[in-house]
Amino acid sequence: xxxxxTETRVRILEATQELVETAxxxxxxxxxxxxxxxxxxxxxxxxxxxxxxxxxxxxIRRAGQAIDAAVEELAASGASAAEFVEGVLxxxxxxxxxSGWRKGCPVATVALEMAAxxxxxxxxxxxxxxxxxxxxxxxxGGRPDADDLAVTILALIEGALLLAKAHRSREPLDRVxxxxxxxxx
Amino acid sequence: xxxxxTETRVRILEATQELVETAxxxxxxxxxxxxxxxxxxxxxxxxxxxxxxxxxxxxIRRAGQAIDAAVEELAASGASAAEFVEGVLxxxxxxxxxSGWRKGCPVATVALEMAAxxxxxxxxxxxxxxxxxxxxxxxxGGRPDADDLAVTILALIEGALLLAKAHRSREPLDRVxxxxxxxxx
DNA sequence: AAAAATATGTAGACCGATCTATTAAGGAGT
DNA sequence: ACTCCTTAATAGATCGGTCTACATATTTTT
Numbered sequence: 001x002x003x004x005x006t007e008t009r010v011r012i013l014e015a016t017q018e019l020v021e022t023a024x025x026x027x028x029x030x031x032x033x034x035x036x037x038x039x040x041x042x043x044x045x046x047x048x049x050x051x052x053x054x055x056x057x058x059x060i061r062r063a064g065q066a067i068d069a070a071v072e073e074l075a076a077s078g079a080s081a082a083e084f085v086e087g088v089l090x091x092x093x094x095x096x097x098x099s100g101w102r103k104g105c106p107v108a109t110v111a112l113e114m115a116a117x118x119x120x121x122x123x124x125x126x127x128x129x130x131x132x133x134x135x136x137x138x139x140x141g142g143r144p145d146a147d148d149l150a151v152t153i154l155a156l157i158e159g160a161l162l163l164a165k166a167h168r169s170r171e172p173l174d175r176v177x178x179x180x181x182x183x184x185x
Numbered sequence: 186x187x188x189x190x191t192e193t194r195v196r197i198l199e200a201t202q203e204l205v206e207t208a209x210x211x212x213x214x215x216x217x218x219x220x221x222x223x224x225x226x227x228x229x230x231x232x233x234x235x236x237x238x239x240x241x242x243x244x245i246r247r248a249g250q251a252i253d254a255a256v257e258e259l260a261a262s263g264a265s266a267a268e269f270v271e272g273v274l275x276x277x278x279x280x281x282x283x284s285g286w287r288k289g290c291p292v293a294t295v296a297l298e299m300a301a302x303x304x305x306x307x308x309x310x311x312x313x314x315x316x317x318x319x320x321x322x323x324x325x326g327g328r329p330d331a332d333d334l335a336v337t338i339l340a341l342i343e344g345a346l347l348l349a350k351a352h353r354s355r356e357p358l359d360r361v362x363x364x365x366x367x368x369x370x
Numbered sequence: 371a372a373a374a375a376t377a378t379g380t381a382g383a384c385c386g387a388t389c390t391a392t393t394a395a396g397g398a399g400t
Numbered sequence: 401a402c403t404c405c406t407t408a409a410t411a412g413a414t415c416g417g418t419c420t421a422c423a424t425a426t427t428t429t430t
Contacts, residue, residue, distance in 0.1 A: 008405080024298045026211035030390060040407055041391090047405090051391065102301040109297040111351040113209045116287040125351050151348070151360040156337070159344030163336065166296040166310050175336040183368050190379055215416060225381045230417075232379090237416065 009047045011037045016059040022102045024109040025056055025121070056110065057124045063106035064128030068135060075139045082180045084139060085153055092161055093173045104165040105158055129154070152183065194232045196222045201244040207287045209294040210241055210306070241295065242309045248291035249313030253320060260324045267365045269324060270338055277346055278358045289350040290343055314339070337368065 015037035019028040030052060034041055048055040074087045095103050111125035137150040156176055163172035200222035204213040215237060219226055233240040259272045280288050296310035322335040341361055348357035 022301055024209055024211060024294070026209060027298055027302075029388075031388075042393090042408075043406055045391070100301060104297065104300070107351075108347060109209070109294065112289065112294040112297065112347065113212055115289070115350045115353065116207055116285060117212075122351070122353070126353075129348060129351055145364075148360045148363050151345075151357050152341070152364045155344030155348055155357060155361050156341050157344065158347050159340030159342065160336075162293060162296065162343050162347070163314060163340055165300045166292075166307070166314055168300065168307070168311075172336050172340060175333045176340055178333050179330075179337040179368065182370065183364065185367065193379080214414075216414075226383095226417090227381055227419090228379065 008037070008039045008043055012039050012044055012047060012055070013059050013062055016055055017063050017106060018103075020056055020059060020110060021063070021104070021106045025052075025113045028056075030055075053118055053121060057121055060107055060110055060121070060124045060128060064131060067106070068131055071132070071135055075135070080184075081140055082184045085157070085180050085184070086177050088157060089160065089173050089177050092157070093164065093170050096161065096164055097170060101165055101168045104161045108158060108162065149184070156183075190232070193222075193224045193228050197224050197229055197232060197240070198244050198247055201240055202248050202291065203288075205241055205244060205295060206248070206289070206291045210237075210298045213241075215240075238303055238306060242306055245292055245295055245306070245309045245313060249316060252291065253316055256317070256320055260320070265369075266325055267369045270342070270365050270369070271362050273342060274345065274358050274362050277342070278349065278355050281346065281349055282355060286350055286353045289346045293343060293347065334369070341368075 012033060015033050016028065019032050019036060022028075030041075030044065033055070034044060044055070045051065048058070070091060071088055074091065075084060077087075092104075107125050107128050110121060111129070114121040114125065133150050133154050136153055137146050140146045140149055140153075143149060160172045160176040164170055197218060200218050201213065204217050204221060207213075215226075215229065218240070219229060229240070230236070233243070255276060256273055259276065260269060262272075277289075292310050292313050295306060296314070299306040299310065318335050318339050321338055322331050325331045325334055325338075328334060345357045345361040349355055
């Protein structure tokens with residue numbers, strides 16, 4: 001794959017990521033992707049011959065990895081487990097607010113839309129969540145209840161992010177932050 | 186409003202509720218609503234002259250009240266706070282699994298899709314969440330940290346429901362259930 | 371009570387816009 | 401010269417929404 005080709009491919013993926021996170025699978029049109037990325041229609045189908053499903057599937061996995069990397073970085077520095085999770089909530093809250101309440105969880109909307117529709121996309125979302133859960137479990141390693149706790153923390157983060165987006169306010173994130181100590185005691 | 190008219194209005198709302206919960210705002214087409222409800226196009230626009238936004242707004246609020254009523258019923262019977270929340274999780278888990286992983290939170294998908302789009306719909310979702318939060322706060326009444334706790338429990342429920350739908354499995358709900366005691370201690 | 375008049379609701383054809391996807395041809399890079 | 405990639409026209413389906421004609425209740429008038 002040539003240099004130019006790879007660049008457009010990435011531009012298309014980035015535009016898709018952005019649009020899907022804002023409007024979901026059905027709400028993000030390929031025409032919008034084309035307009036936002038600057039790539040023409042034919043290029044889209046050259047790089048993603050299987051169409052919208054392939055495009056969004058790849059963009060979901062890509063977004064998942066980006067969050068994964070950011071969390072992994074936080075995991076290395078944080079002191080206590082509670083401080084680490086607080087850091088994640090702060091990071092996601094910043095991202096959400098700075099984007100004008102558009103960028104919450106890049107997977108959630110598609111996961112909800114596609115749970116009963118496209119098998120491959122449902123799988124992509126499931127995989128991303130599993131990978132985040134694994135990252136949390138590693139960070140909480142050692143505890144006897146690390147499995148339950150990792151799922152619970154992930155649910156708490158996702159739920160708080162959902163409420164924050166719905167209310168257009170950081171308050172849910174902050175309030176949840178304050179209850180972490182009890183959960184991780 | 187005559188009897189017949191009210192009946193079709195309700196049939197339309199019920200069909201909308203079902204479709205929106207499965208596919209979201211953009212994914213639920215009015216043609217599908219018409220087909221599922223059996224009502225003709227003209228009736229839809231007679232009962233909901235402001236179109237799709239009005240239709241989905243009303244259906245969201247309606248669905249919110251239904252969940253509210255179910256939770257209120259549970260609140261009366263449950264013994265401890267933890268047992269009460271466990272009951273809610275069991276109820277929602279049953280609903281989700283029995284529907285073939287289609288019916289999770291009737292508000293979440295639209296809330297995520299519309300946070301940065303339609304103001305009235307964003308408000309509708311925000312209101313429904315606020316009313317659920319108030320119901321939880323009432324049930325937890327007395328505790329000094331009831332405010333924080335209500336938001337945290339709601340986030341936990343929403344997050345667990347999201348993960349359960351994404352993975353098509355009750356496991357997240359069950360694991361979260363097991364950690365409630367620590368949170369509510 | 372019968373008839374006329376007025377709401378109330380149903381029915382579906384139709385509109386322009388937009389959707390995803392395909393196609394055949396040509397330009398750019400190596 | 402040959403592959404990689406872009407370009408834009410186009411297809412066919414579906415989208416939300418409007419419109420007119422019709423049927424069915426409900427009330428008003430005689």
